[in-house]
Amino acid sequence: MKHIICILICTIVLCAETISFASSTETTSLPKPKLDGGIPLYEALKKRATGRAFSTKDISDKQLSQILWAATGVNCEKSQKRTAPTAWGNNEITLYVLLKTGTYIYNPIKHNLVTISKKDNRALGGIQKFTKDAPVTIVMVADLDKISQTKDEAYKMAVSQMDAGFISQNIYLAAVSEGLITGARAYINKDKLRTALKLTKNQKIILANSLGYIKK
Numbered sequence: 487m488k489h490i491i492c493i494l495i496c497t498i499v500l501c502a503e504t505i506s507f508a509s510s511t512e513t514t515s516l517p518k519p520k521l522d523g524g525i526p527l528y529e530a531l532k533k534r535a536t537g538r539a540f541s542t543k544d545i546s547d548k549q550l551s552q553i554l555w556a557a558t559g560v561n562c563e564k565s566q567k568r569t570a571p572t573a574w575g576n577n578e579i580t581l582y583v584l585l586k587t588g589t590y591i592y593n594p595i596k597h598n599l600v601t602i603s604k605k606d607n608r609a610l611g612g613i614q615k616f617t618k619d620a621p622v623t624i625v626m627v628a629d630l631d632k633i634s635q636t637k638d639e640a641y642k643m644a645v646s647q648m649d650a651g652f653i654s655q656n657i658y659l660a661a662v663s664e665g666l667i668t669g670a671r672a673y674i675n676k677d678k679l680r681t682a683l684k685l686t687k688n689q690k691i692i693l694a695n696s697l698g699y700i701k702k
């Protein structure tokens with residue numbers, strides 16, 4: 487009985503996630519992530535630092551695939567659990583990916599990008615000047631409606647901020663392994679960005695990480 491309830495809950499969660507990505511049908515598949523190798527964990531921790539001097543050089547699809555998987559990809563096919571923990575396992579954070587070619591949502595279940603706009607919105611990913619140079623900005627957006635265990639809005643925001651922190655640190659470590667720099671950023675013009683991302687009232691921009699090669 488317990489087993490059946492667990493399967494039912496997993497199915498409902500998966501359906502809900504599929505529905506939330508279903509409004510746009512244009513998708514771009516990402517290369518299959520390589521789930522072994524990379525630099526040793528302690529070396530990545532030793533090298534972790536915030537970078538702000540970005541080269542405008544593009545990163546490869548392979549690198550983007552690795553980073554997104556590391557950020558919040560599915561790390562267990564059976565349970566569909568993720569590389570980053572979330573309070574109550576709600577997976578309330580969605581990654582919006584700002585690229586030169588457009589704005590996308592990362593779907594961790596299918597490991598692909600769902601197009602939401604063909605516009606280059608990278609300059610809206612932050613207020614600091616370097617933002618527009620970075621080839622990629624990953625914006626962490628929390629859907630507070632996915633947190634049903636409490637009605638306390640401040641608590642919902644607090645857990646979303648913590649959950650985004652785990653994702654951001656995963657991005658930092660994967661970026662080191664990929665030979666890239668990254669930096670967490672809370673300093674964002676949220677009003678302008680939320681309009682560009684077409685967010686609803688309860689979808690909150692929490693944090694962003696820009697990503698790219700270091701400017702030489």
Ligand SMILES: Cc1cc2nc3c(=O)[nH]c(=O)nc-3n(C[C@H](O)[C@H](O)[C@H](O)COP(=O)(O)O)c2cc1C
Binds near residue numbers: 669
């Ligand atoms: C939650 C959070 C928000 C941050 N927001 C910004 C930001 O808006 N702009 C920025 O340049 N750096 C930002 N940073 C980066 C910090 O300034 C940086 O982590 C700190 O100076 C320590 O440097 P390090 O990461 O190189 O060790 C943020 C870091 C965190 C964890």
